[in-house]
Amino acid sequence: MHADPAVEVTGLVKRYGDKTAVDGLDLAIARGTVTAVLGPNGAGKTTTIETCEGYRRPDAGAVRVLGLDPVAQAGQLKPRIGVMLQSGGVYAGARALEMLHHTAKLYANPLPVGPLAERLGLDSCGRTPYRRLSGGQQQRLALAMAVVGRPELVFLDEPTAGLDPQARRATWELVTELRAAGVTVVLTTHQMDEAEQLADDVAIIDRGRVIAQGSPDLLRGSDAQLRFDGPAGLDLAGLRKVLPDAAAVAEPAPGSYRVEAALDAALLAAVTGWCAEVGVMPDKLAVQRRSLEDVFLDLTGRELR
Numbered sequence: 302m303h304a305d306p307a308v309e310v311t312g313l314v315k316r317y318g319d320k321t322a323v324d325g326l327d328l329a330i331a332r333g334t335v336t337a338v339l340g341p342n343g344a345g346k347t348t349t350i351e352t353c354e355g356y357r358r359p360d361a362g363a364v365r366v367l368g369l370d371p372v373a374q375a376g377q378l379k380p381r382i383g384v385m386l387q388s389g390g391v392y393a394g395a396r397a398l399e400m401l402h403h404t405a406k407l408y409a410n411p412l413p414v415g416p417l418a419e420r421l422g423l424d425s426c427g428r429t430p431y432r433r434l435s436g437g438q439q440q441r442l443a444l445a446m447a448v449v450g451r452p453e454l455v456f457l458d459e460p461t462a463g464l465d466p467q468a469r470r471a472t473w474e475l476v477t478e479l480r481a482a483g484v485t486v487v488l489t490t491h492q493m494d495e496a497e498q499l500a501d502d503v504a505i506i507d508r509g510r511v512i513a514q515g516s517p518d519l520l521r522g523s524d525a526q527l528r529f530d531g532p533a534g535l536d537l538a539g540l541r542k543v544l545p546d547a548a549a550v551a552e553p554a555p556g557s558y559r560v561e562a563a564l565d566a567a568l569l570a571a572v573t574g575w576c577a578e579v580g581v582m583p584d585k586l587a588v589q590r591r592s593l594e595d596v597f598l599d600l601t602g603r604e605l606r
Contacts, residue, residue: 305368307332307454307485308353312362315348322348324509325362330502335476335486337496340506341601346489347458349506353487354384354456367454380408383452385443387459391431397442398427401449408450420475421445422468436463444472448479455479457488461495473499493594503593507601517593525564525590527572529583530556536579543571564588 308330315323323345330336340346351357352364355371355378364371369378384390391400398418405411418424421441426434434442440463447455460476461469476499479486490496496503497517504514513520533555540560541550548562562568569588576583 305332306330306365307334307367308487309365310349310353310362311364313349313352313359313364314361315345315352315357316360321509323352323359326506326510328504328511328514330485330487330504332485333480333483334501335480335488335499336502336504337500338487338489338504338506339491339493339496339597344506344601345509346506350456350458350487350489354382355379380450381453383447383450383455385447385455385457385460387443387462388439390443390446391439393432394430396428396430397423397434397438400431400442401445404446405449410451411449412451414449417445417449421471437465437468440464441468441472444475448475452484454485454487457486459490460488461490461492493592493597497593505597505600512600513596520596521591521593522596523563523565524561525588527560527562527564527569527586527588529558529572529576529586531558531576531581531583532556535581539579540572540575543575544568564590 306329308328310326310328313323313326314321326345326349328349338346338350348357352359353366353371355375358372366378367381371378395403398414401414401418401423405414415424418427421444423438423441423445426438431439431442440460444457444460447457457476461472464472473495476486476488488499500517502514503517503520504511506512535552535558537550537552541548544550544560545562545568548560548568551559553559560568560572573583
């Protein structure tokens with residue numbers, strides 16, 4: 302595996318007039334991984350990605366993509382990357398398959414167009430002009446255009462926005478196969494379940510900076526809530542004695558119990574073992590772990606932007 306990151310951003314600053322969209326952002330993306338870039342609207346994630354793609358010139362800081370400057374060395378970089386824009390990039394009057402064939406011819410060793418179009422459901426609408434395609438069909442065409450050149454690195458902007466469940470699943474499978482083939486995938490998404498399902502690494506951007514980065518499991522942490530029902534007024538002091546010191550135990554409503562702690566098999570055994578000792582059958586026993594959405598909202602706030 303290549304030791305150098307696929308994407309390395311250091312101290313990136315980008316301003317639009319008196320507004321600072323990206324404010325000293327640092328980001329590293331390992332090769333051969335799927336990285337999800339998350340952030341509220343206006344957080345700076347799109348500007349960051351567009352700078353990595355070479356569409357915007359940084360006001361300060363350094364950006365390297367596959368070891369190259371995406372602006373100064375664009376001619377060397379562009380044949381090695383694929384870019385899926387959320388909108389645009391296609392001639393309005395061009396037919397879907399015409400556009401895909403045209404894009405394939407720009408690369409030295411493209412994927413066969415026919416099988417790719419069939420896989421993404423474009424064969425049935427291949428003669429339809431782009432402007433007449435549905436939103437989902439336009440998304441699938443944009444994805445096909447991004448990967449047809451066999452890129453080493455592909456940027457996907459909201460790749461499943463507007464897709465039906467079947468097309469969404471097909472997109473997920475394609476992303477997984479790209480990673481298995483050693484392709485680095487950088488995707489922006491508002492779908493937290495998509496990031497949890499696909500990403501090896503998640504970077505959360507807010508107010509122009511990366512405020513958290515790590516695997517979904519690392520960001521979620523090990524803390525969880527263990528809930529069960531039983532007779533009201535159980536001896537919680539006795540339960541606390543068999544649990545780790547950091548565990549919190551409460552009865553938020555009569556007969557409804559909650560244990561908050563780092564979840565592992567030993568904790569579950571301790572709770573159920575204590576219930577057995579006091580002759581209680583725990584009803585509705587359930588574990589609730591923090592989701593990536595919980596982490597995202599905790600870090601970025603819950604107010605609308």
